Amino acid sequence: MRGILSTINDPAYNLATEEYLLRKTEDDVFFLYVNQPSIIVGKHQNALAEINFDYTDKNNIPVYRRLSGGGTVYHDLNNLNFCFIKSGEKNKLVNFALYSKPILQALNKLGIEAHFGKRHDIQIDNKKVSGNASHVFKNRVMHHGTLLFNSELDILNNALKTNPLLYKDKAVKSVRSEVTNISEYTKDINFKEFTSFIFNFLLNYFDNSKPNELSNEEVKEINLLVKEKYTTDEWNFGYSPNYSLKKRIKLEDGTRLSNSMIVTKGKITECKISGSKDQANLFTEVSKTLEGTIHLKNNLNLFFDNKIKNQSIKIKKEEWIQLFF
Template sequence: MYFYRMKSNDIRTNLATEQYLMNNVDFDEPLVLFYIQKPCIIVGRNQNTLEEVNSDYVKEHGITVTRRISGGGAVYDDLGNISFSFVVNSDNENFGDFKKLTAPIIDALHDMGATTADISGRNDLLVDGKKFSGNAMYTKNNKMFSHGTLAYDVDLDVLTKALNVPKDKIQSKGIKSVRSRVTNVKPYLKKEFQNLTTEEFRDRLILELFHVDNMSDITDKEYQLTDQDKAAIQELNDKYYFNWDWIYGKSPDYQVKNRKHFTMGTVDVRYNVSSGKIKNIDIFGDYFGEKDSDDIKHALTGQEFKHDTITDILNKFDLDEYFKGIPHDELLNLFAA
């Protein structure tokens, strides 16, 4: 088995690296990847991004949002989480056999003291009945990866807020995440493993996987990216993980409802969004206006359903002429929420 410790703390670059290594580098043994990233949300390939993400909270706290190429539900990562990925030949593995592919991680955690860790249900790893890892798979051209999170010391309070979306706000047919009780694995480890940094915990996992005492014993097993690798990874970043259309435009068609009561009346804005763009928009309410709000509707129709795009368009209007007495900034927050 080979391993690679990603140098980047950006989930987008790390996912691009994973995708590249699976598709373009041939290994004569399985490859295991480890990556640690700054606060981020990764939605599954078939999910509606906005339906999974608390957009206001994410924007306020600078949390990166991207989409991965594998299925499954949305996950939150921060610098207290380790992501791992096993890259194998799909000829030798059964797609969907999470139990087999996560077994080395489970065995390593058992050796480190988390003896109740186990796989449960379809693709979750639990300890004492609480989830600390979600997993997904992807296969292409006879290669496959099985990747997952491993919450070591994640800020669980942020996790619950970043992934908490009002149920009546967005409706679509996208695959929805199943919320469950979550925990960190750290308190279940032996005492000597409870004060490690995330990087130290990652390296300890690697030692357990390879059954060695020192990283120097497996230097020949650690992959190093070439300049050619890095250039190809950047191309994938541009095509997928930094690309608004991939992250939001690939969401299934959906409806958004934003409604708020102001002193001068109630405004109810409803969007139908297709391929990430506003297909049509309705504006209801008992507000007053000198001008017809159809002007607003026409201006927004066909535009990207994106906070900055909506805000830029509305800033071209004197909104008081359409919604008398309602503050401009509050209307922007309503329309672009």
């Protein structure tokens, strides 16, 4: 079994590595990696509905979509991610308890009383330290999960604090659980030592395992996948199921505006902005012009920059943007 420890903290690269190892190799692999602060949404989720947009935007926390289903998770430099990829019989590939077993044994060896939870997670004192998900490709399965060692739980909770009334869709919804850090239960080891311990434990756990590095050719193909998929708006946001949004805001001068829109494959397909009667023509024009625009802040920033530059509009760009997230 190949044992690979990533030296790269780029979420897009590590997610692409998982997909490459699953789809393009026949090896059994365990892969450990650490990502920069980021939000990772499940394959079938509405990315914007899973995050606190105002908070993530203000704090520059990017969003990426992974290959597996399940709920949204927060990654940072004190969270260790594990991934197991194996071949097997098609109807016996997904087994959360089986792939959680080596992680549980490793934590137990550190003196931590961790256990397997009812929601296929790993818990300590009935608090979640690891979320898990799986994805099947032909006769191969990828099972991966998080290990919150000393993550910024305040950031995690704020970034994933959502308004369930804002978006309506048929996407898979995350189920929030109380979380804790593994470091609260082991005082004699730091994150670097913890990572090394888990890696070496897995080398011993799986027979005939050896430390391994990606070849130059593999890295080349992974980087291509990063470029063509994992850094694209089409994958990270456009892949979201169709959804609708209704938002009302109050401007500094007391004026109230509302926006009701439908987004299909990431693009605004219907939009209706309303407010004061004296600007009804403006709202109609903006609503109509925005149809076909990808529902991302950068796109809307460009639109309203041009709109405000070319016309005498009292509404600030920041106020316009509030209507859409």
